[in-house]
Amino acid sequence: MSVLAxxxxxxxxxxxxxxxxCGCYASLADxxxxxxxxxxxxPPHLANYIDYTAMARDMECGGDVFTLETDFEQVHVFWNR
Known part of the structure; x- marks a missing residue:
């Protein structure tokens, strides 16, 4: 899928x-x-409890962002406005 599509x-x-x-990342979780x-x-003592994978899934499923995967571990992220 391209941006134009x-x-x-x-x-x-x-x-x-x-x-x-938003930029290019290895994953939407990143x-x-x-x-x-x-x-x-x-706070450092809470950092390990944050589930960025779940946050990323919610961002995409909720329609906040869309992504274009162009290569292995190369995901371009755009706000959906």
């Missing part, structure tokens, strides 16, 4: 690339961890 026209693709692109650590202060 996800949208209706080239302007939406451009907007996604410029404004909604993205969830990165976002969480960038926006929250997690």
């Amino acid at each position: 996800h949208f209706n026209d080239i302007d939406e693709v451009r907007n996604a690339a410029e404004e909604d692109y 993205c969830a961890q990165d976002l969480t650590e960038a926006t929250s202060s997690i």
Whole structure:
């Protein structure tokens, strides 16, 4: 699946690339961890209890993000706005 296949026209693709692109990660769970650590202060004694895989699944199932897997451990993440 390409970015163009996800949208209706080239302007939406451009907007996604410029404004909604979160980055390239080894997995969506890595993205969830990165976002969480960038926006929250997690006490060290609780860090091992966070399930980033479940968070990633919820982000995707809830429609918050969509992903494009382009290679092994290469997932491009976009906000779904």
